[in-house]
Amino acid sequence: MKSGSWKTTVLRRLIISFILIISPLYVLSLLLYDNSLKILRAEITSSMQSQVSSYMDNLEKEVQRIRKLELELINDRDINWMAVIPESLPIIEKVQTLLRIQKRLYALMNSSKYISDAYIMFPTEGKTVSATTIGEFDRGRFDLLRGFPLFPETVILYEGEAMYLTVPLPFTAVVEHPPLAVICIELSPGEFEAELSSMSANGEERLVLYNGSSGRIIASRYDREILEKLIPGEQPGTSADRIEINEDHYLVVSAASDYFKSVLVKYVPEQAVFKSIENFQRWYVLIILSGMIVIVIYAVYTHEYIHKPIRRLAQSFSQVKEGNFSIHIEHDHDDEFRYIYGQFNQMTAELGTLIEQVIRQKTLVQKSEMKQLQSQINPHFLYNSFFILNTMIQLGEYDSVGKFTVQLGKYFQFITRNSSDDIPLADEVEHARIYTEIQELRHSHHVQVDFAPLPAPFRQIRVPRLILQPLIENAFVHGMLKKNRMERLSVSFENDGPLYRIIVENSGECLSGTKLEEVRSRMNENIHGE
DSSP: OOTTOOTTOHHHHHHHHHHHHHHHHHHHGGGOHHHHHHHHHHHHHHHHHHHHHHHHHHHHHHHHHHHHHHHHGGGOHHHHHHHHOGGGSOHHHHHHHHHHHHHHHHHHHHTOTTEEEEEEEETTTTEEEESSOEEEOOHHHHHHHHTSOSSOSSSSEEETTEEEEEEEESOOSOOSSOOSEEEEEEEOHHHHHHHHHHTOSSTTOEEEEEETTTOOEEESSOOHHHHHHHSTTOOSSEEEEEEEETTEEEEEEEEEETTTTEEEEEEEEHHHHHGGGTTOOSOHHHHHHHHHHHHHHHHHHHIIIIIHHHHHHHHHHHHHHTTOOOOOOOOSSSSHHHHHHHHHHHHHHHHHHHHHHHHHHHHHHHHHHHHHHHTOOOHHHHHHHHHHHHHHHHHTOHHHHHHHHHHHHHHHHHHTOOSOSEEEHHHHHHHHHHHHHHHHHHTTTTEEEEEOOOOGGGTTOEEESSSSHHHHHHHHHHHTTTOSSOEEEEEEEEEETTEEEEEEEESSOOOOHHHHHHHHHHHHHHHHHO
């Protein structure tokens, strides 16, 4: 693009288009009011109604999300332990359990600005765990919360100025026995009021949230005289109306929620809406006709010189997203779009080259790592195999010697062969089976192996070399060979639809919860590190 080229720039087109639109509107705006009043009222009402409906939908979704998080606590293992069998927990584990519960409640409280507090009351343990403290059990509050119905008419429960979401544990309709715990979330009326105030576009608009079940009112401004006349007339659903209160006219819109049986009402004095246009009532028809002509011209002009180039660029980005880096686009006019198209073409070419280099490098690294893994031989396994072979010869077990040497030959032939990076699963399983038979022969006095046959659907699946034998070796070395008793190793296969599972199990000691978490953490670090 030439640095001095001005007459063909998009900026000039936009300036000319804006002048063509704003000039007649500005000149003819003095003529606007009388005939446009109804349309303007409808547009404003529609905008208010859309805003109210949107806020009510968002509020309903937020309360549903909070309720879902609260119900998920029912399945929390720590909460169930503290509610059902707290006496079976050692003191240290009990303290740790309470702290984990408090941590989860703290995360729940911080997940929404509408939550002022979240706590769980455990009558059996005599504790109340909140998001910020662990205190003594309050019998009076517990009796209040357990007295709420299990399936109330409205999901938000009101008691005085407080707003609750409660769940008993266990979550059941059986009422003969008191709950083992009560999960409670306190909602903040102040946050609801602040949110209603933030929705007011000017100082004249007012919003009211009214709960029909409890009669509770939350408002951005409490005009009692207006609220008394406004609220009783609202019905469930979405509506818009024009009402008169004390000789003042108001535009009123409302949206109802069946989920928590509440109605959100927004009202604004009609005078505040239309006061600024009272002098423009005689020129409406002219402004509409002129505006329509200008808008059509602007639309055609903008579509031709702005919308089409942008749409073409967006379509080109879509093709790049699908992997087409060879796309090339041109622009006929000497303006900003020609420069953008040129940069786009350069970017796609460089991006395609970079991706190709990254893929090639990653493939080479993976092949190198696999070759290195396949070339490793455990020296202790080799030494011990020769010692076993020597013992067999001395004892005259020549049949076993023959079988053992054939197995060793097949074993070392497989792991030192580098003809391909991946092989049929049948070959991999056969190698693992030979390794298992060698180990069983070496440790026949305390190892018993059950190696299932490979199902037919598994046989031709291509897999990386040496993915099964390390798992079996790990089961021998870390789970079985350190014990002096008879141990059992099992290798089996399962086909679950598109999933093919290879299961390696041993009868050694299970990993502790701490050790298992440590292994998972190290696996996650390796995955994210790659």
